[in-house]
Amino acid sequence: MTDTAHPSVRQSAHPSVRPAPGERLSSLPVALAPAALMLLLGLWGIERGGTLWTDEAVTYDMARRSLPEIWRTLGTIDAVHGLYYLLMHAVFAVFEPGLVALRLPSVLAMCATAALVALIGRRLAGPRAGLLAGLLLPLLPVVQRYAQEGRSYALVCALVAWGTLLLLQRRWGAYAAVMLAACLMHEFAVLTLLAHGASLWRSPPRGWIAAALGTVAGLTPLALFSVTQSAQVDWIGSPGTPKIIAFVLTALLGCACARTPGGAAVRRIALPLLVLPAGLLMAVSFIHPLYVDRYVLPYVIGLALLLGAVLDRHWSPVLALASAAAALLSLLFFSPHLRTPESRKSDVRAVGEVLAESGRPGDGLLFIPFRRRVWTLVRPGETGHLTDLSMKSSPRASHTLYGTELSPERIRERMLAHDGRVVVVQDLVGQPLDAVAEEEIKREVLRGHFTLCEETAVNEARVGVYARNGDC
Template sequence: MTPPISADRRALPLCLIPLLWTLALGMWGLSRQHSLWRDEAATWQVAQRPSAEIWHMLGQVDAVHGFYYLLMHGLFACFGAGTTTLRLPSVLAMAVAAACVTVVGRRLAGTLAGLGAGLSFGLLPAVQFYLQEGRPYALVAAGAAVSTLLLVTVLDSRDTTALWAAYAGTVLVCGLLNWLALLILPAHAATLLWTRAPRTLWVRWTTAAAAALAGVLPLILFTRSQSQQVSWIPPLTWHMLIGPAVLLAIGGLGALLDRPRPGRVSVTAVGLPLLAVPQLVLIGLSLIQPLFLDRYVLFSLLGLALLIGAALGAAVRAAEPRSPKTARCILPLVVAVATAALLPQSLAKRSPASRVDDVFAVATDVQRLKEPGDAVLFVPAARRDTRLVSPHAFTGLRDIALAESPEESGTLKGVEAGPAGIRKAMLAQRRILLVTDAAEVARPVSAERDRVKTSVLKRYFTPVADEQVRGRRVTVYRRTENL
């Protein structure tokens, strides 16, 4: 029989096991061989700007990540810029999320279910990917885990103003990190419906949810003016629904094994809405405007971990009457087998090849290939992130297309001159280094400025050196002598 919710004093030491397990997984290969990919490069270069320049940039672009950039700015100021400082917050956040999942699972379904949930959370492939990512998604997952724990605590008949204030504050922080994190609210509402929460509880939850929403609403309204930032997200297709369908199927199986009863707080009542509702709502929103990216609802995997833990707990309980020794071996055996089975994928996610490119690697090639008097171009302009995160490698190179720097313009990539100006500047050069995407990841050139760059290079210059490394490419062009 599933134990009732209880504030077991042994829950704290139990949650330390998944916390340390997830922390170890996060620290393993944290630097990814000193690589940095384009999304992390945005964090890296923005976080090192002065606060005033960050605020200036947020008025133009990327306001949705503004709170995270300011947080990382403070950490870089205290501990210095480095891959450890960049990624350690995500490691710590995922470890906290694993601990919260363990406590929730233990309260709702017993020790083994809680332990299974916490350990399985750290092993989930998507969690291992964002565990070492210098972006806000792990922090959102931690906030979602804390808010879920607070909700379960309130459902344990400890309905206090302090808990609701903490709940509202946690959801608010999640929303400021990424406002799509507010999809945790309909998931929690589904839990309240499932458990047939009394009217007083609904009133308090609605008040707390409204307070959090009111705090995030200005950000939501402001970022609508920057919606072009997500214009690259492709429209929803059936192929994109395969992943969510698999996750929901696994979660549904765990829910069946948990055997939930309506009106009772259970792992299923908490975990299934947490897994399903954010995914389904995001799919619905994507039918209006393409927004479906798995990282936006990464926190929904908290629900999957809870349901996996419930299934493991049910398996142990089923085996215990027949063979207590076998029952005790189920959890460690499953974790060991899962760890071994996922080892190739775990190793892959800790290699530079796990990301689409490596901003640091191509900077090394630039430093080796450049000569005094050389100029540099970037196609597309966003590839300027290489220079922004490794300025020393570009010392002596003139960025001939740049009209206004990223810091001055309040942008991520700066403002380039018009096509005619770029063409004139190029024709005055003897050698030009072109930094662009490697062939296997490059997109067709579309911007007029980029078309001018490539056409002038093709007509008036000859490539004399070409290096491709980890998704980036640097080509050295020399002016054709007979023109």
């Protein structure tokens, strides 16, 4: 591999050479300042007004299950997140389950990512470039968003950043272990291996080839098994115009930075990380939709490195003031919204509260589609006074995320045998309808035998109260 390290640190590129004590010491403030900024921004409003969105509700539920329950559930669904659920189970075993415990691992992971980005930038383009890259990362709104979510994406970012640093250090054994951990945390992290390969394409070291092959071999059993659960991503649609525009603009910004003298110092590493994983996943998604921006979140590492190097190259008092003003404006205009309930698609606690207010003891309950039962996982007691008319077995009892449903015929029988009101939780009007027999029979019986009495929209849900024969 061509040595892309900055002259001041190039001597430490080979693992057998140890940095001088002074050099090692100088890397400490470069790493600590970005980590401290990320910690401050990550802890700011971490509870988001007590709200919890759908995927976080799944994490919360899974982490509170026993290890045998988690293992059996992974055999039916969500095996791709198994390692993360096990980690969160351990966290909840130590700390009281709650919003802070749920999100703190993500905050700390992004702190590590910011520190590692600073060290990578320092190695490639010098201390100031590294410091600027590390400080820029926490200021990106997308980073602040996923630093405060109880999902695996921030941890994948930290592992990919660590793997990238180990790549530069040519520590192939550690590199393989870290990248395998990233891929087991989320399978699409394997795309960053392709980005690293593109950085080394002229003369890939044998050590990297062996490490990459070992990572792929270690991931293969999980990947093959997760194919059997591919139906869980059927909700993903082909990339729409907004997603395409966002990717193109980000890629163009990265390419523009890479063409400047400052960006040239980091482009061999940073540009592939920024463009390749997202670009490949988006291209595949026009054939088989899989693209979701958070699945390729490590692109922010490449973006921060390029921006930091360009700022370093053109640094001046005027640019310093302009950068500080831009950072302040970003914090004032974007960051507060990210800490509000409205910043996420759905708030399961709000749905649960509306359900509790709408339903009376003895009322029936229906979820259309049944996977919306996830909106009641956090506080199941809120619907304990309602009778779920279509559920055959609860999520825990069936070792699933959403429970299992009765047959269409049995659902019809139970709905028609219920003389009282039925509280129905549905998606908003205009959302695609599941073309499966169980969901179709629910909609058919509601249309033919029930009258909508009242309905409340909350986030992405509609909670309606239906009664037989118009007897509201």
